[in-house]
Amino acid sequence: NAGVMQNPRHLVRRRGQEARLRCSPMKGHSHVYWYRQLPEEGLKFMVYLQKENIIDESGMPKERFSAEFPKEGPSILRIQQVVRGDSAAYFCASSPDKGGELFFGEGSRLTVL
């Protein structure tokens, strides 16, 4: 049973470009969470999704950031018009149920030049 798969592992973008981060949850998991981690800091919750629905996006910046979890395919975190402050590690986690154990991926490290 493969774990949570994130890609790309590393992504470099110039200011103003778009970044797309993908997350495939563990098999059988329908709950997906995205977190952002700055160096030497803890993870900050961004958004919680179930298939085709955003359940909680209270941690998501109001502009430039969006997330989806379509019926088919991976969850996508999209950052438009990236700025240097978006440079961080973005982690995806999945769980089999609402309050269950979170299984994290290896993260996607975004660097904005």
Add this chain to the structure above:
Amino acid sequence: LAKTTQPISMDSYEGQEVNITCSHNNIATNDYITWYQQFPSQGPRFIIQGYKTKVTNEVASLFIPADRKSSTLSLPRVSLSDTAVYYCLVGDLIQGAQKLVFGQGTRLTINP
């Protein structure tokens, strides 16, 4: 959301028992206590979870006093590979795992 306070860093030696204490003075009735471990350049990994008294699994033990205002993660006979950041999280899991808030964690360093 219940705020947690834990030491920024700790040092120990191989073979020792390590206890990391977390304070959560305003924990709510429905809140659970969960600990995660994170190695450099990796995502966090679940260690243990509890509501009250003591919970033990193959990796660690979690001690929670009656007032639940603190908890202690106990790692028996640590090895070098236990060097990691340990996060204490408190939240109402009925509302969803996203209610668990990651703080700065405790950076544990195990020395030979």
